[in-house]
Amino acid sequence: MRRKPLERHQTLREKILETIRESILKGTLKPGEKVAEPELAERFGISRTPIREAFRQLESEGYLTVIPRKGAVVTELSERDITEFYAIKSILEGYAARLAAEKLTAREIERLEQINRKLAELAAEGDIKTFFKVHGEFHDLFIDAAGNEKLADLIRQVGMKFNRLRIASLSLPGRMEISVAEHRKLIEAFRARDGEAADHLVSKTAELGGKVLLESMKEQKPGKQPSYMGEAMDL
Known part of the structure; x- marks a missing residue:
């Protein structure tokens, strides 16, 4: 009997990235809306540093725009x-x-x-x-x-x-x-x-x-x- 391949568990960083991507694609987070760092930090039980790292990656993928002193907002696509x-x-x-x-x-x-x-x-x-x-x-x-x-x-x-x-x-x-x-x-x-x-x-x-x-x-x-x-x- 063949064994099923072991599933790779997501890292915490991957979970954060996927959560935000899903929310944007579903429309839960709308264009121009701010993505709250405190809520994500509380939800995942982590500091804001890894959240900000995830924001930077999502910005490189076109999902977010990080604005100095304001935070991350969902990028509007024209x-x-x-x-x-x-x-x-x-x-x-x-x-x-x-x-x-x-x-x-x-x-x-x-x-x-x-x-x-x-x-x-x-x-x-x-x-x-x-x-x-x-x-x-x-x-x-x-x-x-x-x-x-x-x-x-x-x-x-x-x-x-x-x-x-x-x-x-x-x-x-x-x-x-x-x-x-x-x-x-x-x-x-x-x-x-x-x-x-x-x-x-x-x-x-x-x-x-x-x-x-x-x-x-x-x-x-x-x-x-x-x-x-x-x-x-x-x-």
Whole structure:
């Protein structure tokens, strides 16, 4: 009988980060609202120092804005933020895919297939939290295979700053399934060593991610949380 793998317990810092992320994605903490240090410190039974460290990480991910002498507030995201991020993502990751098409080994392409099969399972289960993590592994593989370290660093820096947008986009109905389908096309382009097709596929998929997120925001009535907030509540 096979033993189940041991679950890794979250560290206290990870619990703090996840608590705040969840509250923002659910809409419990709204844009512009202050995140109270004392309440978090009391809830977790710790000093404010680790809370402030968590705030700094969440600021780097685009969830919070830390204001001197005021504290941390939930970052407000505009349509311009979405448009600019996905335009940058489209160009940078598209170029990485073009380079990777010439350099990916047969074993790496098979690994991409394995990862995408896992993503299909997660999409069927509706597990957005794990899907987002594994989705990152898929992209990291071909970005690293491109062989341009500065490009890879830049993509990750920009991506980290807008993690909130990326999760929101993948959380929209049908987006996980679309992502899996687009990955299949991308793998075929890699297998054919077609850098132009790979560039085009990655660019268009990024543009679609931004477009559907913008449309979702525009459809909401004033004062109502965007629909992706509810979809992402299990993060």
